[in-house]
Amino acid sequence: MADLVVFFSPVQSPARQRQGIVTQQVACHVSQTQTSDDDTNGDQALFHAVSRIHTPWTGIPYATIAGHTVDPFNTLCENPDRLRQLLRHPSARYAGEPLFRIDEQTNHVLFQSLDNLSSFLTDKTLFHALSLVLALEANNHLPNCETLYHRGKVLQSLNLNLGDAPSLQCITAILMLISYEYRVRDTRPAAATHIRGLHILLRQFDVLASGLSSARIQKTQRALFWQDIMCSLATGTPRLLQFDVDDVFSHLRDDKNYQQYFVLPEGLKIHIDDWPATSLPVFTDLNALCCLVDTVHRQKRMPGRSADLDGDNTTVPIPLMEDLDDEGYPLSNAQANLQIRLVDLLSETRAGPQKEKTLIYRACLFAAYLCTYRLSSGIWEGYFAPEKCVTEILNCMENFTKHMSPWRLAPDISFWLLLVAGGLTKSRAYRSRAVSLVQRYRCFYPSDYSQDWEIVGGKLKEFIWCKHTMEQKIYQFWQDC
Incomplete structure (x- = not known):
């Protein structure tokens, strides 16, 4: 190294x-x-x-x-x-x-x-x-x-x-x-x-x-x-140091082979109107990165971290954290780009009891950071940042329960948030806390959500989802619930 x-x-x-x-x-x-x-x-x-x-x-x-x-x-x-x-x-x-x-x-x-x-x-x-x-x-x-x-x-x-x-x-x-x-x-x-x-x-x-x-x-x-x-x-305060953040996604957005990935996940569309306009491209780029990571691993083109899409032999460089271990924590790659943009969005929100829509938005930002982090970490994997995200997601969801009524169904996005937090944490305490919240919410969700993984998996794919890094961990968490 x-x-x-x-x-x-x-x-x-x-x-x-x-x-x-x-x-x-x-x-x-x-x-x-x-x-x-x-x-x-x-x-x-x-x-x-x-x-x-x-x-x-x-x-x-x-x-x-x-x-x-x-x-x-x-x-x-x-x-x-x-x-x-x-x-x-x-x-x-x-x-x-x-x-x-x-x-x-x-x-x-x-x-x-x-x-x-x-x-x-x-x-x-x-x-x-x-x-x-x-x-x-x-x-x-x-x-x-x-x-x-x-x-x-x-x-x-x-x-x-x-x-x-x-x-x-x-x-x-x-x-x-x-x-x-x-x-x-x-x-x-x-x-x-x-x-x-x-x-x-x-x-x-x-x-x-x-x-x-x-x-x-x-x-x-x-x-x-x-x-x-x-x-x-x-x-939750704004960044103090300003530096140029390269738009590492720009060359992919303009390429006809990859434009299909730069779409907002279906499950977020009903919420995005209440969110700042600057958040839309962040979730769109993250969705594209998740798709690219899945494509890379599906085609087993691991050494070059490239994807051959549609049989066109087109190489897509997507250097991740694990590809840049000798640099420690790089700033000029897709994950860092998203994490910087996400903390900037988070600094515009505030913690504590808030309206239902605001809690969902704040939890989604932390979930997006967590998903971005778990895409690849390499040998420099840490624990502070991801567990901080899990803590904040669970805090938002606990506050969110105060807005729930027995005769009202919880939105599917809350189900995705809880499974992401519980599945991607490495802390037993946070995992147990997430299990308790899922069980508390169970009566607000369709009964199929606790019985059929195929239905659950299909619902999760409507949000930010990377099969390679998320499916197995979240499936195990779902079983624990």
């Missing part, structure tokens, strides 16, 4: 058997390294609080994978045992999108923008930034003493280091800090501040003085653009 960086998670220390010993040593180590007399008592108390909340997630918190010591030369800013434990927490794989991913087999952290590993762990800012996002994910996106400690350390280190030309490690730490901030409700304004600030910093960045290549800086800028997109998705 081109330009990827592997950070090996700290290896296991065979001498450590109980977490109480580890956390006491962490607290002791940090209390010895305090440099500010004014903050000594507060930091020490905070670390003792952190040490008390560390609880093992398995019967054996440390499985031995190597026999050598963790930090034989005492080069790290703090004891890495807690970071190692966080990397092995089941939630760790959720934390990195769109900056890094964790290999589930090896627990290695793969970055796009770092190529100098010698100073990775020894960089204090990055050490605490990685600990911050992992600790937040382990605590289900709720800040606690541990996250507050690491966030304070990151901000303190940034205040000291940003006076000089910032290192790539420092820039990456800011990107991680942004991830934390848009996931935590009370710190979302800070995310906007750091997105704007880092954007200005990168525009003024002296590439020659830094010794970094222009390509490396461009990848870092692209990561910042994606953080802006994710922040908009998470908060």
Whole structure:
């Protein structure tokens, strides 16, 4: 994989058997390294609080994978045992999108923008930034003493280091800090501040003085653009950074071989009159992309991601996320194009109790983002964005029930929304929540919807539908209902 960086998670220390010993040593180590007399008592108390909340997630918190010591030369800013434990927490794989991913087999952290590993762990800012996002994910996106400690350390280190030309490690730490901030409700304004600030910093960045290549800086800028997109998705606020979004569908719309795909799904037509005019081309393009993906897989032309339609030997390039793994999260492909347009539409809506039509529209935007995401994710597949969409769909549907009457049938679009949310989530909790909603709605739908998959499948095809990526998962969910 081109330009990827592997950070090996700290290896296991065979001498450590109980977490109480580890956390006491962490607290002791940090209390010895305090440099500010004014903050000594507060930091020490905070670390003792952190040490008390560390609880093992398995019967054996440390499985031995190597026999050598963790930090034989005492080069790290703090004891890495807690970071190692966080990397092995089941939630760790959720934390990195769109900056890094964790290999589930090896627990290695793969970055796009770092190529100098010698100073990775020894960089204090990055050490605490990685600990911050992992600790937040382990605590289900709720800040606690541990996250507050690491966030304070990151901000303190940034205040000291940003006076000089910032290192790539420092820039990456800011990107991680942004991830934390848009996931935590009370710190979302800070995310906007750091997105704007880092954007200005990168525009003024002296590439020659830094010794970094222009390509490396461009990848870092692209990561910042994606953080802006994710922040908009998470908060519902408009994107802060403007950049040209290529119309990757234009050459297909004008081609007679593919014009048949650029139509609005039949099930959406009765709703579109109440929606903004700008949403129509987004749903039309997504419908076309779903058709193209199905055509590609149906004809088994996988290596080139091309489709031979109507026997004309016409090649249609549709690069997806999995085709561009070496680029991490690309911006110039069909999926990214749709996701950017969808977050822009979502930023014009608002969450909370609303009218029935508005709830359906908002849920459809999140469902469209979810369907777009699941078309292809490759090795950089994340969990934050799709599960955020599932959460919002279910929230809309729960609010929608307040508008239902026992003598009134629910619209078919609500059935599609619930099955998309329940079928495409990877969270057991969200899946159970979706099952409960489907069962609650059952009396509002025709009886055939719970008995005959052929009828259900035919109804789902009237909306956004990609057989290759959706049918099997949604069928399994339908059976669970």
